Amino acid sequence: MERELEPARWRRKNAQALDKQKDDEAFSKCKTPGARAKCDPDRFMNHYFLTDGKPDPLKTPEPLAVYGYGERYALQALAFRIPGLHYVSGGTLKNCIPCIGWDRDAVFALSRSVTAEARREMKKKQEVRWEKAMHGHRSYLSQSNQNGSSQNSFELEQCRGSYIVECDEITDGWDDMPILTMDICDSKVAGTLTAAFHFGIFAGTMILSDSKQRLDDLIGPEDDSDSESESDSLDEEDSEEDEEEEEDDKKTTSKKRSVTKAGEKSGPPDKRQKPTPTPPGRVFYRLRGRETGEGEIYPDPEPGHMDFPSDGYATFNGLAYVFPCLGGNVQFRGYKVSDTPKRRPKPWNNFTWEEHEAERPAPWFF
Numbered sequence: 001m002e003r004e005l006e007p008a009r010w011r012r013k014n015a016q017a018l019d020k021q022k023d024d025e026a027f028s029k030c031k032t033p034g035a036r037a038k039c040d041p042d043r044f045m046n047h048y049f050l051t052d053g054k055p056d057p058l059k060t061p062e063p064l065a066v067y068g069y070g071e072r073y074a075l076q077a078l079a080f081r082i083p084g085l086h087y088v089s090g091g092t093l094k095n096c097i098p099c100i101g102w103d104r105d106a107v108f109a110l111s112r113s114v115t116a117e118a119r120r121e122m123k124k125k126q127e128v129r130w131e132k133a134m135h136g137h138r139s140y141l142s143q144s145n146q147n148g149s150s151q152n153s154f155e156l157e158q159c160r161g162s163y164i165v166e167c168d169e170i171t172d173g174w175d176d177m178p179i180l181t182m183d184i185c186d187s188k189v190a191g192t193l194t195a196a197f198h199f200g201i202f203a204g205t206m207i208l209s210d211s212k213q214r215l216d217d218l219i220g221p222e223d224d225s226d227s228e229s230e231s232d233s234l235d236e237e238d239s240e241e242d243e244e245e246e247e248d249d250k251k252t253t254s255k256k257r258s259v260t261k262a263g264e265k266s267g268p269p270d271k272r273q274k275p276t277p278t279p280p281g282r283v284f285y286r287l288r289g290r291e292t293g294e295g296e297i298y299p300d301p302e303p304g305h306m307d308f309p310s311d312g313y314a315t316f317n318g319l320a321y322v323f324p325c326l327g328g329n330v331q332f333r334g335y336k337v338s339d340t341p342k343r344r345p346k347p348w349n350n351f352t353w354e355e356h357e358a359e360r361p362a363p364w365f366f
Contacts, residue, residue, distance in 0.1 A: 034068030037075060037098075045078050049100070055082050063101025063110045065090065072096045090114035092122060092175040126171055133164045133179045136337035141314060144339070154281050156193060156210045158313045160184050161339045165318075167332035170200050177201075182334055183341035184208065189218065196345035197287065199332075201325050202298070204289015205345040208306075212284045219286050219301050281308040283316075288351040291325055297356040298324040306334070 027043050030036040037044040046053075048060040069075060072089055075098050079087040086104045090111035091097035097114045101107040165180035177200045184195045187207070191214050195206035209215050286301035304320040314336045323330040349355075 032068065033064055033066045037066050037069040041071075041074055041078055044075075045082065049082055049085055055084055057084065057102040061102065063099055063103065063107045065110055065114050066098040066100065069098060070096065072098050075100075091118040094175050095122075122175060126177065129179060130166070133337075134335065137164065137314070137335040140337050140339075144314070154210065154308070156191070156208075156283065157186075159193060159208070159283060159308060159316075160186065160341065161313070161336050162342045163316075163334040163336050165197075165199065165332055165334050167199065167330065169326055169330050170332075174201055180332075181342075182206075183343050183345070185341045185344055192218065193283075194345045194348075195285070196341070196343050197289070198292075201292055202289055202323070203292055204287060204298075204351055205348050206285045206287045207301075207348065208283050208285045210278075210283050212278070215284055215286055215303075279307060281310060282306070283308065287320075288348075289324075290351065295359075297351050297359060299351050299353045299356045 027039050030039050076087050079085050079100050086107045088099045088107050088111040089096050090099050099107050099111040163182045165182050171177045180199045182195055182197045184193050187194045193208045283306045285304055288301050290297045302322040306316040306318040308316045316334045318332040320330040322328050
């Protein structure tokens with residue numbers, strides 16, 4: 001029986017030897033740490049940090065940056081198994097560069113250097129993409145009559161079109177950000193426009209008007225998104241404590257009101273503040289949409305404005321009073337590339353609180 005099995009054992013040993021020979025040849029052809037790690041992570045660790053299976057700090061005394069290796073967690077797990085070896089990720093989120101070495105401070109210093117270099121390269125790529133996108137704006141200026149032409153009066157409808165958008169707070173904070181865009185379209189509601197915006201980390205729909213009051217009437221005041229729920233909750237919490245005080249104050253309050261209604265002055269004259277005039281060319285907006293990573297809906301209509309210059313509608317300076325995912329007072333700038341919007345906005349009601357709640361995942365214990 002054993003003699004019958006011997007040829008099978010020989011064949012298996014020969015196959016294993018042949019596979020090892022092929023692996024050795026493939027690994028020997030790799031010329032960089034990243035290529036060796038991609039070829040065989042275990043051989044990579046033996047090649048640089050182990051001798052006869054034991055840690056060898058003298059084999060590679062300087063920290064090593066492993067360019068071109070994407071499976072950082074696999075390499076990290078192997079590094080943590082070797083006593084005294086340190087691992088830190090450098091680079092960017094989309095281009096992670098493992099840094100490995102025996103000296104912890106040196107590994108962290110290498111990681112910082114690698115990250116700074118990666119961000120410089122990413123910045124250069126973004127600048128090239130932006131310059132290419134700006135060709136569309138320059139082409140639009142050369143073909144339109146808005147390059148330096150003065151406008152007698154502001155017309156909201158002239159804001160329609162397709163824009164590329166520049167926002168440093170977005171492009172400097174996230175890796176490999178695409179060109180930000182805004183497409184302003186007609187609206188069925190008089191005195192308003194709608195817009196589809198894609199600001200990289202956040203995309204959705206805008207409602208625009210040159211009248212802030214019109215937006216308030218259509219959507220509600222800027223700070224009214226949570227006012228009802230907040231006031232209701234406060235009323236419920238304080239109702240029991242305030243019942244007696246309210247009853248005691250009823251008579252006094254009614255007397256004061258009757259005096260006021262009779263026309264008698266109960267205090268200094270009312271000083272009404274004059275409303276601040278709206279600068280010419282200012283367009284107010286409310287936006288809501290969803291975060292592009294996880295897809296979470298932000299249903300609150302966040303306010304802001306855009307100022308169009310007096311010499312046309314080819315550019316604007318924008319200010320988001322509140323911008324989801326970023327915070328407040330976020331500045332951005334738009335450059336028109338076409339009088340025709342490239343896409344239509346999604347319905348405003350796609351981003352309601354009801355939709356937000358409907359898309360929330362159920363608790364894990366249900």
